[in-house]
Amino acid sequence: MKQHNHVQADMTKILGNGGTGPARHLRRWIVWVALALAAVLAVFVWGFSGGKEQVSYQVQEARRGDLTITVSATGNLQPLNQVDVGSERSGIIRSVEVDYNDQVKMGQPLARLDTAMLEAEVRKASAALELAQAKVLQAQATLRQAGAELARMRQAHELTGGRVPSARELDVAEAALERARADEAAARAQVSQARATLESVRTDLSKTLILSPINGIVLSRSVEPGQTVAASLQAPVLFTLAEDLARMELHVDLDEADVGRVEPGQQATFTVDAYPERIFPAEVVQVRYSAKAEGGVVTYETVLRVDNTGLLLRPGMTATADITVNEIRDAVLVPNSALRFMPREPGGQPGEKSSMLNKLMPRPPRHARRASQSGGFNGAGAAEQKVWTLRQDTLVSIPVTIGATDGVMTEIVKGEVEPGMGVVTGSMSIRK
Numbered sequence: 001m002k003q004h005n006h007v008q009a010d011m012t013k014i015l016g017n018g019g020t021g022p023a024r025h026l027r028r029w030i031v032w033v034a035l036a037l038a039a040v041l042a043v044f045v046w047g048f049s050g051g052k053e054q055v056s057y058q059v060q061e062a063r064r065g066d067l068t069i070t071v072s073a074t075g076n077l078q079p080l081n082q083v084d085v086g087s088e089r090s091g092i093i094r095s096v097e098v099d100y101n102d103q104v105k106m107g108q109p110l111a112r113l114d115t116a117m118l119e120a121e122v123r124k125a126s127a128a129l130e131l132a133q134a135k136v137l138q139a140q141a142t143l144r145q146a147g148a149e150l151a152r153m154r155q156a157h158e159l160t161g162g163r164v165p166s167a168r169e170l171d172v173a174e175a176a177l178e179r180a181r182a183d184e185a186a187a188r189a190q191v192s193q194a195r196a197t198l199e200s201v202r203t204d205l206s207k208t209l210i211l212s213p214i215n216g217i218v219l220s221r222s223v224e225p226g227q228t229v230a231a232s233l234q235a236p237v238l239f240t241l242a243e244d245l246a247r248m249e250l251h252v253d254l255d256e257a258d259v260g261r262v263e264p265g266q267q268a269t270f271t272v273d274a275y276p277e278r279i280f281p282a283e284v285v286q287v288r289y290s291a292k293a294e295g296g297v298v299t300y301e302t303v304l305r306v307d308n309t310g311l312l313l314r315p316g317m318t319a320t321a322d323i324t325v326n327e328i329r330d331a332v333l334v335p336n337s338a339l340r341f342m343p344r345e346p347g348g349q350p351g352e353k354s355s356m357l358n359k360l361m362p363r364p365p366r367h368a369r370r371a372s373q374s375g376g377f378n379g380a381g382a383a384e385q386k387v388w389t390l391r392q393d394t395l396v397s398i399p400v401t402i403g404a405t406d407g408v409m410t411e412i413v414k415g416e417v418e419p420g421m422g423v424v425t426g427s428m429s430i431r432k
Helices: 002-015 022-049 116-159 167-206 336-340 356-360 366-374
Strands: 053-061 063-086 091-096 109-113 209-211 216-221 237-255 267-272 275-294 297-307 318-335 383-391 394-405 409-415 422-431
Touching (some): 063 297, 063 394, 109 237, 116 167, 275 318, 297 318, 318 422, 336 383, 336 422
Antiparallel strands (some): 063 237, 091 109, 267 275, 267 318, 275 297, 318 409
């Protein structure tokens, strides 16, 4: 207690209770600078004279096994064949014969339009055809009459030695015969025209019955009885049908970095949110050349064939697919963390001192700089790297050539790494 009072008295003297003005502020500033220098000196002394660091290493064993390389992509399920059914005729919907999820056959009625106006058009066209046919009969009679008249005049001309009828009268009779033939041909053409008009109206009448073009299931229905359909420039879509949902397609967007590794025939698996615990199989059938660019990301649409015999999957579901692009059997594998590990000190000796200067201004390890300068590929497409192992508590580097990776484990193509060998995956320093 006495000592504390003495220190307080000394500080009071140093700060100068009796002093005033600039001298007092100057003395106080000098004291604080001295205290700061003493603190910095204490930190350096602690750093240089502190205890040693004990380094603890995490080790995992290399193993032999199979490696499966996959590429991930997302997309949506679609029917193998989807058809939009519309109406070519305008009119009022009289009845709708199917509903959502109904199974339909080819030629089965889906909806009917009101036919009153078209039935009247059919009757009108039928009457026009009958009239044209009657005109043909009339023209044929006129033709026969003109022919008989010409024959009679020629016979009289021969019997009278050319005196009766005159040559002019014969010319008039021949012209009448030609006109009769032309009238018959025109009447026959009118019959063909009337018959075509009748067929056209009957065709329009048949289109008031909207039929299914395929065997499938009704995905959507956008029409109700009594609704007016206006088919002007484009046929309105009344129904959407999907053919055979037991077979579907998964369309995914494949990143441009992965498109070179994916090809038709490769197997894949995918999941959907509706069944998160279930994995569905698929097969790549097409990698399209057309690119899609959105937000600076380039993707290529890839089509996968899906077996949906159980009808669990539905069109439009979002799926995440993993496409198997490579399978490696019986390979030596090490964790990826073993390839990322770098000792903090060149020697890597446990218990080695770490100076305060290195703590305050750390530098990259020398072996890391050497690795970055000498690392690369071995010319055969495999990368050269190092892994570390412990031999008698000493870190030893092993140059290796790595191959494929699945993001967790990496294949060792070349190097003195054997199954069961411990490789260092990380370290932790403990100061004593």
